[in-house]
Amino acid sequence: MNPIYLDHAATTPIHPEVIQAMVPVFEEVYGNPSSVHHFGRKARQIIDEARRVIALSINANDKEITFTSGGTEADNIALIGTALANKSKGNHIITTKMEHHATLHAAEYLEKHGFSVSYLDVMENGQVDISQLVTVLTDETILVSIMTVNNETGVIQPIREIGEILKDHQAYFHTDAVQAYGMLELDVEALGVDLLTASSHKINGPKGVGFLFIKNSVKVESLQYGGQQERKRRPGTENVAGIRGFQAAVELVANDREQRLTLYQEYKTFFLQILEKEDVEFSINGDIKNTVASIINISFPGTNVEALLTNFDLSGIAASSGSACTAGSVEPSHVLSAMYGSSNQTTVNSIRFSFGLANTKENIEEAAKKVATIVKRLAIN
């Protein structure tokens, strides 16, 4: 049995060309980028070039890109670092009920340390309720953090509208674009964002690398202390090979994003068609017309997440509920709870399928048929 991977929103396989780009760095470039000698400069060149390519990918300036260990670290700097640096301007932060835990738990940390946080509601279509944003925004608000694409539902958020609302407000606007980067055209100028998080391993790059875009004008306090790296915002010797790999992944996406998206959209449509043909009872969480091509979140009435995921895995289908586990057991989804209310059954019977490089039309078909069989069996019991 060849397992089939339908969990690209969790992480993606590394593209062979990314590996090719990283190998010479491992083999030849061992200098410390901070060293003032030949070996150091070689390494520094690699980081500078990656920074240039990545800055360009979101229409930013090189100096506005801070490399991090990934999305979680970038979100933490964006929230905690920005809050600490700007507390003289106010102590209020706004985010949403559907953010990734990297944002939510950082916000909870800030609440424990004297900041006040408003969590915006999420509508049934999976989008944040922006009418609420206007009502909770105060003169004390220093930061608004709203994700670009939700990681569980794939629903695209109205970032440009939010940027517009915040244009003349003191609050900085951070967006966690981990699920959007590589899927959507992101122009920080056009979107009006001041901080933006992205991660390498979601776009077929290596794990352990990400970046935070920090607009020049934004004051951020460092959460880590040490050397001068990353303009002291993120001290520590850089992950040179990882950063090179991230660059390669970004270049690949830049070249063939449209083709990839078309393909993933086909997979999604095909997958749903088979479920329909097999008479599976299901409903889609969030407005499907407004989702990224790679993610679909499906509720299967009469089932539960744990039985579904375990059965899927035992049949070689890797999917996810997208939400947190405690002691290995799946908690009801906080995203779906925000959309439908915590007592709604969808919070415990929904699965996220996410498509990508590891898929072919054939394995999508095989996976969909297996999913149909399992769901029908479990829904009867």
Next chain:
Amino acid sequence: MEDKKNTRVVVGMSGGVDSSVTALLLKQQGYDVVGIFMKNWDDTDENGICTATEDFDDVVRVCNQIDIPYYAVNFEKQYWDKVFTYFLDEYKAGRTPNPDVMCNKEIKFKAFLDHAISLGADYLATGHYAQVQKTGDTYQMIRGVDDNKDQTYFLNQLSQSVLSKVMFPLGHLPKKEVRRIAAENNLATAHKKDSTGICFIGERNFKEFLSEYLPAQPGKMTTLSGVEQGKHEGLMYYTIGQRQGLGIGGAGDPWFVVGKNLKENVLYVEQGFHNDLLYSDGLLATELNWINNEPPKEKFKCTAKFRYRQKDSSVTVIPMEDGKVHVEFDEAERAITPGQAVVFYLDEVCLGGGTIDEIIKNEEYIDYVG
């Protein structure tokens, strides 16, 4: 001969050494083994730390060592409804419940077994010290060979259909041997301490735990004839035969709990370990399960346990018309406690058991035990 490679066995894994070795042995025998951790109780503290997380982490390490897939399943709601509610109700009624028996009956070998079957399992295996033997068409439950670890007492409510689907791979092993196998295979849990006490209370103070759920009603502590000896902190904190925590000093023999009066909220105490009031001649048992699925029609002799790890006592079981039984002791028994299980044996075979409902002395139900 069944094809082991195509026989799926779900192992209920707790993160302890017994279930770890259970999974290892089955894997070595060639079965298609799947490890599943059950989360029945949320004891997350203010620091976000929960023993279940630690235990699941051990399950993960062991399963990765023996290379089997692992999952978790959450039965918190079922556990609360079926086990914890019963547990509290029994204490409210002045009895001493046995949540482990109920957990095996309602959760491990019902909800969890159903879950295992929904995963395509042919068998459910656990690390219990007990043995299943098929004789003809009947499954028998036999004591584990390690006398000190035998757990058939807790498994007395299992039915034929359950036994047809369970495996107890440790039943023929002494605990020492299980530890040795774990160490020899460098299992992550080889040196982990055995868990003690009731699973959801763990190492915590029992009184404190119970007081979070049931209001304690302090009252008088008297002898059976009404001589006041002090105050009790709440009847639920005491069990028949208990000596500790009474706070009665003075001359003479130590004091023991001999009974409870729920209506008057009085705890009865008397002096002497062998005080006659602690002894009885028989009991009435309810909620009986007969493992061979054939309730006895006539009275018969066998042995019985009234508490876990107690030595067997010779008894006569007298079936009654309503399915309950009277159990007559060959010799007077000390501190028989309503709410606990009575479990019957013929030599090594566990016949089944029930719940101790009434205590009999001089051919009458005695009312002072509660």
